[in-house]
Amino acid sequence: MDSGEQPIMRKADSEALPVAVVNAIAEAKQVDPDELSPKLADVIDPDALADLFRGSDAQRGEGELVFAFGEHDVRVHASGVVEVTSEETYLVREADD
DSSP: OOTTSOOEEEEOSSSOHHHHHHHHHHHHHTSOGGGOSSOGGGTSOHHHHHHHTOSOHHHHOSOEEEEEETTEEEEEETTSEEEEEEHHHHHHHHHHO
């Protein structure tokens, strides 16, 4: 992810939340999801991730989960939005404020 780029945002509508997370991270790293290293399961339990935000918006409520994936930070919102940023992105966003 180039330091001038915006965070990668993805909404898990038609795909399972762990799949949306993998696809967003792969997009940020500019690799095919199958080539992602480490695998998501090596960093966080995909089943636990799916269970954490399972159900309708009303059942999920509010909240988010944030975890590091290599040089990227992954933020999963209860709404199903996945945001992937790099440290460089934070520095650029902070400097722009």
